[in-house]
Amino acid sequence: MPIITVTTTITTRFDVPEGVSVDLIRHQALPVLSENDEDTDAVCVLQDTALNRVYLGAADARSQSVEHSITEGEA
Known part of the structure; x- marks a missing residue:
């Protein structure tokens, strides 16, 4: 039986206020x-x-995972 992967991607972009570093945002968020x-x-x-x-x-998930990341830039 073939295996499929279902991926849900949620991307939110925020403006960063002056003086706030990305490292601080990562550390706190x-x-x-x-x-x-x-x-x-x-x-x-x-x-x-x-x-x-x-x-x-009859769907039984073999595994599920969620990953969070905070990156800098327009990507």
Whole structure:
């Protein structure tokens, strides 16, 4: 049986105020993102729901992961 990967990407861009470094933002914001298990779980549940509709309730995720990063630039 083939294996598929479902990827949900959420990208938000913010203007950085003068005098605030990206390192400071990472230091203070990444722990908050990592602690928010409830919202992270909601994304995983959304993926499970979508696939269970297709598989008529028989979708079992092999694994799920969430990664947070804060990068500098327009990318």
